[in-house]
Amino acid sequence: MFCAATATAQRTALPDSGRFLLYLWYKPVGEETYTVTRQGGQRLIDVRFQYEDRGTRVPMESRLELSDRFALRSFTLTGKPGRFSVINDSFSTKGEGLSLTRGGRTTVQKSTRKVFPHYTSAPASLYLFLVKYWEASGRPASIYSIPDGTPVRIAHAGVDSFSRNGKTLVLHRYRMERERFLVRYLWLDADGALAGIAAGFLSTINAKYSDLLHEFRTRTARYTLLEFPVPQPENSLVIRNARLVDIETGTVTGNAVIHIQRGVIAWAGPASEAPVIRKGKTLDAAGGTVLPGLWDMHQHYNSAVLGPALIGMGITSVRDCANQDDFLALVKRSIDQGESIGPQIYRAGLIDGSGPNMLGTVAANSPAEGREAVRRYHRAGYDQIKVYNSVKPAVLGAICAEARALRLPVVGHVPRGMSVGAVLDSGMTGLSHINNVMAGFDIDSSSYTIDYAKPVNAALLARLKATGAVIDPTCVFLELARRPLAADIRALYPDVDTWPRFMATDIRTYGSPADTIAKYRFGRRQPLYGATLLRMLRAGIPVVAGTDLQPFPGYPLYRELELYVQGGFTPLEALETATSIPARVMGSKAGTLRAGATADIIIVEGDPLTRIGDLRRVRWVIRGGQLYDAPRLRRALGFGR
CATH class of the missing domain: 3.20.20.140 (Metal-dependent hydrolases)
Known part of the structure; x- marks a missing residue:
């Protein structure tokens, strides 16, 4: 029981401050910081995020008011998530009510779901705080994202070892999915601090672990690639009932046949002239182009x-x-x-x-x-x-x-x-x-x-x-x-x-x-x-x-x-x-x-x-x-x- 309680405490522990280096295409371009102030059983968290992309400043600021169990009370996010985009959001919860303001427009709705801010490229600290909320809430099946209401699914995906200066560093890996297209992997250390997240061109790495930038990036790629297995190739595939377009002349052939063998077009033309094709999977194009x-x-x-x-x-x-x-x-x-x-x-x-x-x-x-x-x-x-x-x-x-x-x-x-x-x-x-x-x-x-x-x-x-x-x-x-x-x-x-x-x-x-x-x-x-x-x-x-x-x-x-x-x-x-x-x-x-x-x-x-x-x-x-x-x-x- 003592070990279980210790593990839970580590998972929900949050350092009072964090400093992360921002890398754009592996080049250091800025930093992100957060600080935590405790007030009457609540956490006030201020996040500052700024980098420079080809001479353009990309700054954002955020403030979160969270309960002691990391539940959202209020949130603001203003600034630029990228060179060509602008954001100005604020949310607050009270009882079962949720107030959302985006671009000057406010909506109020009733919600009993567990909710938390989640963005694509906003400060990575939000991912850390979301993991803490998920852990403190007993690892629910999903938490609903603000502002668009899609479920975020989180899993403790394993423990990874990294070699550093002749020593082994062990980090906890988490997988976060908000719709199938948006999957993120992030690593936390034994103190509950975010070690790094490197899902795209902009990577956020804890200053203590900057030497692991490339490792985080390539491991993220490997884990993601495994999620999309390739179907078995068709050695012989016949497309029938096709409307075939010769793209170089504009000629259209109706009721055409295309025969593919080992990834190469073996024959394409009118069905009336097609050779006899004895083997292969047949696909009916149903008159498609x-x-x-x-x-x-x-x-x-x-x-x-x-x-x-x-x-x-x-x-x-x-x-x-x-x-x-x-x-x-x-x-x-x-x-x-x-x-x-x-x-x-x-x-x-x-x-x-x-x-x-x-x-x-x-x-x-x-x-x-x-x-x-x-x-x-x-x-x-x-x-x-x-x-x-x-x-x-x-x-x-x-x-x-x-x-x-x-x-x-x-x-x-x-x-x-x-x-x-x-x-x-x-x-x-x-x-x-x-x-x-x-x-x-x-x-x-x-x-x-x-x-x-x-x-x-x-x-x-x-x-x-x-x-x-x-x-x-x-x-x-x-x-x-x-x-x-x-x-x-x-x-x-x-x-x-x-x-x-x-x-x-x-x-x-x-x-x-x-x-x-x-x-x-x-x-x-x-x-x-x-x-x-x-x-x-x-x-x-x-x-x-x-x-x-x-x-x-x-x-x-x-x-x-x-x-x-x-x-x-x-x-x-x-x-x-x-x-x-x-x-x-x-x-x-x-x-x-x-x-x-x-x-x-x-x-x-x-x-x-x-x-x-x-x-x-x-x-x-x-x-x-x-x-x-x-x-x-x-x-x-x-x-x-």
């Missing part, structure tokens, strides 16, 4: 659970545009070896220059450092090099020369102080974010239009084509970051209420204040982006669809293609940017439905050639010959509720 699997050419693969989500959305290939190298290598290897679910991952290794706006951990401040960084990525098997904003002109030239010798394309941002023409002259062959490209055009400031026949504009278009530059616009990222915060998000994402609740809550925090939108005329930029991209595409300049919005898998890619169509693309042209063009750019055998192609295929209930939005109705996904029931996979992750 069959397309190549989709590509997202601007992803940042931040979680192992992202793989099943992307497959469920019909995204079978991604280009990762900079990441935490050891984490991504672990995830990619697991997918490639058939151990876990996910898309084909192509990697672009990030290089930046030192300074307050640096992104990542690989800095090149001299030509020699630039060349060596390229060689390291080449040895690690990367597909491309990505440069960021702080790379100096001479360093960029060295990076491009070394990469060209190793046959690695160089893509990315237009570094500060350089022009579009200058980066093309340096040897870059891929440009990210349409706003970076637009800086090279002479735009009429009064009408906010472009005269493409003007010599400077015509010369830029010709230069882009001559260099083979590939444009990765991420229009959807810009649209979300610049939308009015007060606007209804359903105007952009009409199905947002079917997403996991935490995700629907998070996306509503993205946007800009009305005065910022008016000052920079954001409302007039999006139509110009679409018109310019159409001009590029039809001039023979490759455009590849990407999102840069990994917190919201799938739906932003659909929206990206909708924006292209709104800009004048035909639905077929929009589909090409997410299928055949990226496959060609990356040297992949996917991207078409012709014999010999990799069998990355989606079957859509609807006709995206008429209504591009029908891509939201992906019914079946085939990834390298493995068949997935897409709605079932999405539902398992909390989509389609």
Whole structure:
């Protein structure tokens, strides 16, 4: 009995203060602290959280009033959970009443459930306090999250050992799930203090255990990967009754047959001409539209659970545009070896220059450092090099020369102080974010239009084509970051209420204040982006669809293609940017439905050639010959509720 009481006391013990280091992509960027003040049997906890992301301060402050058993009395959270989001929440409980204020709107409801604040990227201290409440409450099956009311399930998942300076450190591992897509692992030490949580790009590590950052990150990935076993591959799969689209010509074949053998398309065409196929699983497409699997050419693969989500959305290939190298290598290897679910991952290794706006951990401040960084990525098997904003002109030239010798394309941002023409002259062959490209055009400031026949504009278009530059616009990222915060998000994402609740809550925090939108005329930029991209595409300049919005898998890619169509693309042209063009750019055998192609295929209930939005109705996904029931996979992750 004494031992049991001691163990319980340890689990509910809370140090009176805590200090955590914040790491963004393994780079130290700030800190989080909390302090506890006891008042008449209650705890008043003040949390301060601040880091800097590429020159932008991201501060938050929170105050919790908890009972001695950690039950919530009141809570406030104000500040910025990210560069492009804003939060201002407060809650209070009294008896069976719960008052919630979000963005100035207050609702009062009756609730007898156990409730506690729970956010995706808010201060990690909240996770610690929630574990304490769960332990003090007798480990209930679930505790309901505030603000969106979804159940949070917590489990003591085991004890892990870590080697430190010749000694063994034992930490308690907890698993926390708030909807299937949002799983977190966190570690507590013997004193009941939070040791670390490293679920995404932003990691929170107790200052005493900063040396375990990489261990926490990779162990989180391993545990998460085990939760999504891969189905047995189909050695022979026959799709019948399909509406087959040749993405390169737009030709549609009704009542088609596709035969897949060992992950490769063996035959595709009219049923009347199909060879006799004696063995294999048969899938009835029920008149659905069959397309190549989709590509997202601007992803940042931040979680192992992202793989099943992307497959469920019909995204079978991604280009990762900079990441935490050891984490991504672990995830990619697991997918490639058939151990876990996910898309084909192509990697672009990030290089930046030192300074307050640096992104990542690989800095090149001299030509020699630039060349060596390229060689390291080449040895690690990367597909491309990505440069960021702080790379100096001479360093960029060295990076491009070394990469060209190793046959690695160089893509990315237009570094500060350089022009579009200058980066093309340096040897870059891929440009990210349409706003970076637009800086090279002479735009009429009064009408906010472009005269493409003007010599400077015509010369830029010709230069882009001559260099083979590939444009990765991420229009959807810009649209979300610049939308009015007060606007209804359903105007952009009409199905947002079917997403996991935490995700629907998070996306509503993205946007800009009305005065910022008016000052920079954001409302007039999006139509110009679409018109310019159409001009590029039809001039023979490759455009590849990407999102840069990994917190919201799938739906932003659909929206990206909708924006292209709104800009004048035909639905077929929009589909090409997410299928055949990226496959060609990356040297992949996917991207078409012709014999010999990799069998990355989606079957859509609807006709995206008429209504591009029908891509939201992906019914079946085939990834390298493995068949997935897409709605079932999405539902398992909390989509389609």
